[in-house]
Amino acid sequence: MIRVTVWNENRHEKKNPRVAEIYPDGIHGAIASVFAGQEFMVQIATLDEPEHGLTEAVLETTDVLFWWGHLAHGDVSDTIVERVKARVLAGMGLVVLHSGHFSKIFKVLMGTTCDLKWREANDRERIWTVAPGHPIAEGIPENILLEAEEMYGEHFDIPAPEELVFVSWFSGGEVFRSGCTYRRGAGNIFYFRPGHETYPTYHHQDIRQVLLNAARWAANINPITTPVYGNAKPLEPLPS
Amino acid sequence: MIRVTVWNENRHEKKNPRVAEIYPDGIHGAIASVFAGQEFMVQIATLDEPEHGLTEAVLETTDVLFWWGHLAHGDVSDTIVERVKARVLAGMGLVVLHSGHFSKIFKVLMGTTCDLKWREANDRERIWTVAPGHPIAEGIPENILLEAEEMYGEHFDIPAPEELVFVSWFSGGEVFRSGCTYRRGAGNIFYFRPGHETYPTYHHQDIRQVLLNAARWAANINPITTPVYGNAKPLEPLPS
Amino acid sequence: MIRVTVWNENRHEKKNPRVAEIYPDGIHGAIASVFAGQEFMVQIATLDEPEHGLTEAVLETTDVLFWWGHLAHGDVSDTIVERVKARVLAGMGLVVLHSGHFSKIFKVLMGTTCDLKWREANDRERIWTVAPGHPIAEGIPENILLEAEEMYGEHFDIPAPEELVFVSWFSGGEVFRSGCTYRRGAGNIFYFRPGHETYPTYHHQDIRQVLLNAARWAANINPITTPVYGNAKPLEPLPS
Amino acid sequence: MIRVTVWNENRHEKKNPRVAEIYPDGIHGAIASVFAGQEFMVQIATLDEPEHGLTEAVLETTDVLFWWGHLAHGDVSDTIVERVKARVLAGMGLVVLHSGHFSKIFKVLMGTTCDLKWREANDRERIWTVAPGHPIAEGIPENILLEAEEMYGEHFDIPAPEELVFVSWFSGGEVFRSGCTYRRGAGNIFYFRPGHETYPTYHHQDIRQVLLNAARWAANINPITTPVYGNAKPLEPLPS
Numbered sequence: 003m004i005r006v007t008v009w010n011e012n013r014h015e016k017k018n019p020r021v022a023e024i025y026p027d028g029i030h031g032a033i034a035s036v037f038a039g040q041e042f043m044v045q046i047a048t049l050d051e052p053e054h055g056l057t058e059a060v061l062e063t064t065d066v067l068f069w070w071g072h073l074a075h076g077d078v079s080d081t082i083v084e085r086v087k088a089r090v091l092a093g094m095g096l097v098v099l100h101s102g103h104f105s106k107i108f109k110v111l112m113g114t115t116c117d118l119k120w121r122e123a124n125d126r127e128r129i130w131t132v133a134p135g136h137p138i139a140e141g142i143p144e145n146i147l148l149e150a151e152e153m154y155g156e157h158f159d160i161p162a163p164e165e166l167v168f169v170s171w172f173s174g175g176e177v178f179r180s181g182c183t184y185r186r187g188a189g190n191i192f193y194f195r196p197g198h199e200t201y202p203t204y205h206h207q208d209i210r211q212v213l214l215n216a217a218r219w220a221a222n223i224n225p226i227t228t229p230v231y232g233n234a235k236p237l238e239p240l241p242s
Numbered sequence: 243m244i245r246v247t248v249w250n251e252n253r254h255e256k257k258n259p260r261v262a263e264i265y266p267d268g269i270h271g272a273i274a275s276v277f278a279g280q281e282f283m284v285q286i287a288t289l290d291e292p293e294h295g296l297t298e299a300v301l302e303t304t305d306v307l308f309w310w311g312h313l314a315h316g317d318v319s320d321t322i323v324e325r326v327k328a329r330v331l332a333g334m335g336l337v338v339l340h341s342g343h344f345s346k347i348f349k350v351l352m353g354t355t356c357d358l359k360w361r362e363a364n365d366r367e368r369i370w371t372v373a374p375g376h377p378i379a380e381g382i383p384e385n386i387l388l389e390a391e392e393m394y395g396e397h398f399d400i401p402a403p404e405e406l407v408f409v410s411w412f413s414g415g416e417v418f419r420s421g422c423t424y425r426r427g428a429g430n431i432f433y434f435r436p437g438h439e440t441y442p443t444y445h446h447q448d449i450r451q452v453l454l455n456a457a458r459w460a461a462n463i464n465p466i467t468t469p470v471y472g473n474a475k476p477l478e479p480l481p482s
Numbered sequence: 483m484i485r486v487t488v489w490n491e492n493r494h495e496k497k498n499p500r501v502a503e504i505y506p507d508g509i510h511g512a513i514a515s516v517f518a519g520q521e522f523m524v525q526i527a528t529l530d531e532p533e534h535g536l537t538e539a540v541l542e543t544t545d546v547l548f549w550w551g552h553l554a555h556g557d558v559s560d561t562i563v564e565r566v567k568a569r570v571l572a573g574m575g576l577v578v579l580h581s582g583h584f585s586k587i588f589k590v591l592m593g594t595t596c597d598l599k600w601r602e603a604n605d606r607e608r609i610w611t612v613a614p615g616h617p618i619a620e621g622i623p624e625n626i627l628l629e630a631e632e633m634y635g636e637h638f639d640i641p642a643p644e645e646l647v648f649v650s651w652f653s654g655g656e657v658f659r660s661g662c663t664y665r666r667g668a669g670n671i672f673y674f675r676p677g678h679e680t681y682p683t684y685h686h687q688d689i690r691q692v693l694l695n696a697a698r699w700a701a702n703i704n705p706i707t708t709p710v711y712g713n714a715k716p717l718e719p720l721p722s
Numbered sequence: 723m724i725r726v727t728v729w730n731e732n733r734h735e736k737k738n739p740r741v742a743e744i745y746p747d748g749i750h751g752a753i754a755s756v757f758a759g760q761e762f763m764v765q766i767a768t769l770d771e772p773e774h775g776l777t778e779a780v781l782e783t784t785d786v787l788f789w790w791g792h793l794a795h796g797d798v799s800d801t802i803v804e805r806v807k808a809r810v811l812a813g814m815g816l817v818v819l820h821s822g823h824f825s826k827i828f829k830v831l832m833g834t835t836c837d838l839k840w841r842e843a844n845d846r847e848r849i850w851t852v853a854p855g856h857p858i859a860e861g862i863p864e865n866i867l868l869e870a871e872e873m874y875g876e877h878f879d880i881p882a883p884e885e886l887v888f889v890s891w892f893s894g895g896e897v898f899r900s901g902c903t904y905r906r907g908a909g910n911i912f913y914f915r916p917g918h919e920t921y922p923t924y925h926h927q928d929i930r931q932v933l934l935n936a937a938r939w940a941a942n943i944n945p946i947t948t949p950v951y952g953n954a955k956p957l958e959p960l961p962s
Contacts, residue, residue: 091834091879093375111833114811114906119954126961128477130636130657131467135333135428140464144637145477145655153956156610156649157624157949159811159907164882165404165425165642169649169657173478174956175625177610177649177657185405186834187879188375224380227371229877231837236873236894237368237385238413241846331594331639351593354571354666357711366721370876370897384877385895393716396850396889397709397864399571399667402644405882409889409897414716415865417850417889417897426594427639469637471597476633476654481606573855608957611947615813615908620944625957644885645905653958665885668855704860707851717848717865718893 004221005043007064008033009056011071012048014199021199029070029197032204033099036213049074054082061085065221066095068213069102072199083107091187092228095220097213100197103158108193111186112160119155119176126173127151127196129180133167138181138192138215145171146208152198154178160193168212170195181212183219188228190220244461245283247304248273249296251311252288254439261439269310269437272444273339276453289314294322301325305461306335308453309342312439323347331427332468335460337453340437343398348433351426352400359395359416366413367391367436369420373407378421378432378455385411386448392438394418400433408452410435421452423459428468430460484701485523487544488513489536491551492528494679501679509550509677512684513579516693529554534562541565545701546575548693549582552679563587571667572708575700577693580677583638588673591666592640599635599656606653607631607676609660613647618661618672618695625651626688632678634658640673648692650675661692663699668708670700724941725763727784728753729776731791732768734919741919749790749917752924753819756933769794774802781805785941786815788933789822792919803827811907812948815940817933820917823878828913831906832880839875839896846893847871847916849900853887858901858912858935865891866928872918874898880913888932890915901932903939908948910940 010030014021025032034044045064047055049071061067067086071078083106090096090111098108103116127148131139155176161184168181180195194212197203204210250270254261265272274284285304287295289311301307307326311318323346330336330351338348343356367388371379395416401424408421420435434452437443444450490510494501505512514524525544527535529551541547547566551558563586570576570591578588583596607628611619635656641664648661660675674692676683683689730750734741745752754764765784767775769791781787787806791798803826810816810831818828823836847868851859875896881904888901900915914932917923924930 110830113831113833115951117949117951119951121954121956123956123960125956126478128655128657131469132636132638132659133425133642134466134469134637135425135430135462137463140462140466143467144469153954155954156612157614157951158612159949159951161881161904161906162613162645162884166646169636169659171651171655171657173958173960175608175651175958176954177608177612177651179612179649184881185373185375186881190375222375222380223377226374226380227383229371229374229384229837229879231835231839231877231879234839234841234873234875234894234896236841236843236845238366238893238895240843240893350590353591353593355711357709359711359714361714361716363716363720365716368895368897372876372878372897372899373882374877393714395714396852397711397854398852399709399711401641401664401666402853402885404642406886409876409899411891411895411897413718413720414714415718415848415891416714417848417852417891419852419889424641426641469597469639471595471599471637471639474599474601474633474635474654474656476601476603476605478653478655480603480653606958611949613905614946614949615905615910615942617943620942620946623947624949665853665855670855702855702860703857706854706860707863709851709854709864718846 003041003043004217005063005065006037006068006217007045007047007060008068009047011074012050013073024202029199029204033068033213036210037217040214042217049077054078056082056086061089064094066097066217068097068099069105069107070099071105072101075105078106083110087111090189093188093222093226096189096191097216097220098193100195103193111191114161115159118158121153121174124150125153128171129168129196130171132169133165136165136167137219138167138212140215141211142208148196148203148206151196151201151203154195188222188226192216192220243281243283244457245303245305246277246308246457247285247287247300248308249287251314252290253313264442269439269444273308273453276450277457280454282457289317294318296322296326301329301334304334306337306457308337308339309345309347310339310437311345312341315345318346323350327351330429333428333462333466336429336431337456337460338433340435343433351431354401355399358398361393361414364390365393368411369408369436370411372409373405376405376407377459378407378452380455381451382448388436388443388446391436391441391443394435428462428466432456432460483521483523484697485543485545486517486548486697487525487527487540488548489527491554492530493553504682509679509684513548513693516690517697520694522697529557534558536562536566541569544574546577546697548577548579549585549587550579550677551585552581555585558586563590567591570669573668573702573706576669576671577696577700578673580675583673591671594641595639598638601633601654604630605633608651609648609676610651612649613645616645616647617699618647618692620695621691622688628676628683628686631676631681631683634675668702668706672696672700723761723763724937725783725785726757726788726937727765727767727780728788729767731794733793744922749919749924753788753933756930757937760934762937769797774798776802776806781809784814786817786937788817788819789825789827790819791825792821795825798826803830807831810909813908813942813946816909816911817936817940818913820915823913831911834881835879838878841873841894844870845873848891849888849916850891852889853885856885856887857939858887858932860935861931862928868916868923868926871916871921871923874915908942908946912936912940
């Protein structure tokens, strides 16, 4: 069993009737429903809960954390960001979605600005698989067509992904590295581009399959041997 | 269920009583026993069988192929090498062990000489985990001590591994990139250094755990979408 | 001084008046002219010369080899391919252009099929820089617009590039990893997509800058320490 | 001309006569002398100067910044760290030395703890080249022997290096990824392990050659095209 926690800012849903209509159970609800009937246990956490819903207890029982945020990155407490970062480095998986590229947690883990180009103009998007044997691409067609989405364009100021799984094409002329994996400490991180709040992207079957694959890829199934740091005795005789 | 085929040259076992004593069921037998009682089905194939035991039927029912060879790389037919290569590119996992670094199949997949330094002098080896969150390192201690092994030293003429999981220390003063992952086509490849025929390395519990982890990592569990190559119609209107 | 050799199949130029008109000095002539007045010495070699112009003497005095081929990959002798491969592994740079993706030399160095999608239909191409600090991207704008080119689309069956410098957008809906670096042995390899024979691509100023940058990046300026392979004496005392 | 700035904490030299004896001109002096008589201009900056010597004016005239710190990472102002980080992302090279692994600037750029094992016990160190064609390895022998150094051992909690150039062997049984390259934004970063203050490491000819190579590799010689971020107009017609 993989224990997933879906974190959502959950502000657009309250303010914008269009978003509430597309995601009546919240963006978190749509994401959480991906895991129903599979080998997962799911928790929900949102910004306006105490500790943003990310208490020590919740994080300790989370194998993979999904993160959707946009309007209110600045409202996320630095203390919680440090807590999440520590858990990632200790082995928790992290899947950062769409506008989460500008979240505090993604920026501190990447070390770069994570800036990019964007446009809200109903671009058509085609997400191409460039690593067809990667576990996150299993069962995904050659390209996923999204009839309308927000555009994100290069340059995307991230460290070069350790594995690049998807690249997006946009009708307006741009490309984007849309599926990027990283390992940080013992934690596995996946960034996945699509999912602007005004489009029904998280109801798309192939997008949902990517989220499912990502959770399986990001989870450390077996116990990790925690490295020992600091002053260390020699294992072999030293030269005299 | 993951279908593993263990391929072994199986010549040392017939010629050298020391090897036969350490591996009474052959090196392949020791490797195959790793998967007993787990979610695997295992086949055995050896050099002196027709088609080296790697018929189309066997490869079609193989998710991950383990490869141990040493003396007789030149006796492996180019036709079979091409067949194995095609299956790897189509998604079969490949785990190349020890002296398999000089096998035809590894060299054609790597594109380099795969040359290295070596010494048979009972060096002590310590295999250090440098990627503790990698699935192949799950459950593996910080370092695995092998009291005596053949030394392999840098420079190892391979493409830089996509992920470097293990680095070996040798008492004689050398280091070696001992656990290296690659993806080629839709196939996942893992090279793992230890396993000289005159040492009981494949009976070592941690080494066996690495082999188990490697099989799980290398297998493509779900169906892969085979890319379509060649002349392609436009998906969007072209400029007139 | 960097010694560049430009290798061209030089068949289209003889058969197709359109190509001869665009490239009156051959594709090789257009490429060679990039290096005039800079810190380079340039040689030309073509398929129909003895040894395809790639004698031992020529290769020994080549720091970076550019390769353009298309129609006649099968006419390139395996002996010469092995000779070029050996020189690359020993430290010669190699820049493979456009349809050279299917050349024997690129395929043996990559270990994959190097297959892709293609279309000759005057697609518009935009080549985006995804690694703006990479030396091959120096002085290159955010995107290079080619009004018409042959389309190459994913999946491109190559090993994941060690550094991905450029990604192409095509009007017909495809994307492509257009600028890919590799190191093999001591040699540096760069694949660069554009340059179909019926378009004036190698006269485009930004494309020419990429070729110039690539030659500088691929050249090993200083002597390389050749690794020593084979049986090695211990450098430190072994356990008794 | 490449403009190098050598930053040194410069505290050990004032407190510990042994260090002052080994490095009478400071560690910074020993490093700066590497560049004398070459294509470099060198500035020095130290912790106890105003703004730690890293004023806007100094950073604006720096192509590559070398960083040595150990005792006093906590005394480095966060403002200066942010200033250095911004310059790295904008294209300044950064070479982090030895105990600089725990500097604020390295940690914020890496996003991990950068923790490791260590021992001050006169271990013998052998630094092996694993990427002989990399520009930072040019002219470096197969292995560099340091008769005595502080040991640094895995696990080293860094992002997997984009290119791994050197791996160290230590007599006490450990290994370490000693030469690691990264690109962040438009800046090139090299971490190089050796250089504990109580050993004459920076007087060693091969170590000095690595520093020279690193400065050349890390410098962006030509102007970089600064990416444009934010709201972007379409370059091609959007679907209606």
